[in-house]
Amino acid sequence: MTEIVHDDDHSDGAPTIGGTGIRVENVADAYEYSGYSPDEIVDLYPVLTLQDVHAALAYFYGHPEEFDSTPEARSDDEAPA
Numbered sequence: 001m002t003e004i005v006h007d008d009d010h011s012d013g014a015p016t017i018g019g020t021g022i023r024v025e026n027v028a029d030a031y032e033y034s035g036y037s038p039d040e041i042v043d044l045y046p047v048l049t050l051q052d053v054h055a056a057l058a059y060f061y062g063h064p065e066e067f068d069s070t071p072e073a074r075s076d077d078e079a080p081a
Contacts, residue, residue, distance in 0.1 A: 001051075002017060002018065002049075002051050002052045002054075002055035002056075003017075003018035003019075003055075004016070004017060004018065004024060004055060004056065004059045005017075005018045011023055015059060015063070015066060017048065017052050017055070017056055020045075020047050020048060020052070022045055022047070022048065022056075024056045024059050024060050024067075025060070025067055026045075027041055027045070027048075027052075027053055027056040027057065027060070028056065028057060028060040028067070030044060031053075031057055032060075038050055038053045038054060038057070041053045
């Protein structure tokens with residue numbers, strides 16, 4: 001079973017797919033904003049399984065408070081001050 005983890009030592013504690021270091025938001029951006037299908041996302045990130053992609057998307061849509069509404073806004077939040 002795919003686990004979504006928060007590790008303060010990796011990705012500043014952003015939710016990632018356990019064991020991969022790939023951020024949930026990267027998967028969601030590929031799906032939501034770039035229009036990739038789950039199968040195409042697996043092609044983009046070969047370390048992921050289809051189950052991982054679906055778990056990441058479920059987490060993304062189930063926890064909207066953890067994510068800004070657009071990838072541009074998230075990028076702005078990560079920019080150095």
